[in-house]
Amino acid sequence: xxxxxxxxxxxxxxxxxxxESRHCVQVLRHKPxxxxxxxxxxxxxxxxxxxxxxxxxxxxxxxxxxQGYGRRPFYLHLAIAPTKSIDRLEWFLEKAxxxxxxxxxxxxxxxxxxxxxxxxxxxxxxxxxMKQSLKAYLPRLNELTPLPDLLKQQAGGEGARYIAYLGExxxxxxxxxxxxxxxxxxxIGPEGDFSEAEARACMDAGFLPVSLGPSRLRTETAGLxxxxxxxxxxx
Numbered sequence: 249x250x251x252x253x254x255x256x257x258x259x260x261x262x263x264x265x266x267x268e269s270r271h272c273v274q275v276l277r278h279k280p281x282x283x284x285x286x287x288x289x290x291x292x293x294x295x296x297x298x299x300x301x302x303x304x305x306x307x308x309x310x311x312x313x314x315q316g317y318g319r320r321p322f323y324l325h326l327a328i329a330p331t332k333s334i335d336r337l338e339w340f341l342e343k344a345x346x347x348x349x350x351x352x353x354x355x356x357x358x359x360x361x362x363x364x365x366x367x368x369x370x371x372x373x374x375x376x377x378m379k380q381s382l383k384a385y386l387p388r389l390n391e392l393t394p395l396p397d398l399l400k401q402q403a404g405g406e407g408a409r410y411i412a413y414l415g416e417x418x419x420x421x422x423x424x425x426x427x428x429x430x431x432x433x434x435x436i437g438p439e440g441d442f443s444e445a446e447a448r449a450c451m452d453a454g455f456l457p458v459s460l461g462p463s464r465l466r467t468e469t470a471g472l473x474x475x476x477x478x479x480x481x482x483x
Contacts, residue, residue, distance in 0.1 A: 251379040269306040289386030293317035317384040323431040325351040329438035332361035340468035345377035353390040359440035399453040407431030411455040422458040426481045
């Protein structure tokens with residue numbers, strides 16, 4: 249099954265964007281009368297019949313609609329320092345979206361090697377991964393956020409908060425601390441880890457330091473490990 253994406257849904261008609269229309273009509277050779285599947289990125293899965301095709305748009309009529317498709321019992325927010333290599337960051341986003349993540353915040357730390365991001369490019373990676381993995385929820389991608397600002401945003405919020413940290417204050421493995429059904433924010437630092445001052449600030453803000461195992465992991469590997477562990481606990 250191929251999925252298409254649109255948020256342009258009105259009066260039972262679903263209109264694909266120029267890019268999605270091109271893929272549907274020119275690449276996959278769909279034509280009027282064909283039945284396709286469309287997601288809206290908010291949990292809606294639609295079965296629709298193509299009514300009109302063109303070089304820049306494709307319009308389909310809704311036949312069936314299912315809301316909350318693939319909804320998971322918890323909310324997973326990964327806050328991660330961007331890697332120096334944009335390819336490695338894109339790989340992380342793609343795989344995290346395939347496993348299942350609700351929100352990603354790129355975090356700017358003292359030892360961050362990358363300090364600028366093209367969010368529009370990264371959003372396309374998440375969109376493609378959502379469709380490829382047959383999901384109906386598009387992960388939210390936030391702007392690059394300084395760590396102190398993230399801690400302020402998380403202050404007083406609901407759910408559990410963890411920081412993957414290599415220091416001596418670690419409180420066991422992440423898998424032994426997570427609880428099924430609990431919303432969670434997991435913080436992953438840069439290649440050089442958090443500074444001691446940053447780690448203290450995170451713990452003061454309610455982030456519990458945890459381990460992801462005995463191996464020293466790359467940033468993107470640590471982020472994906474945390475994502476997989478959180479999803480596994482909730483299966």
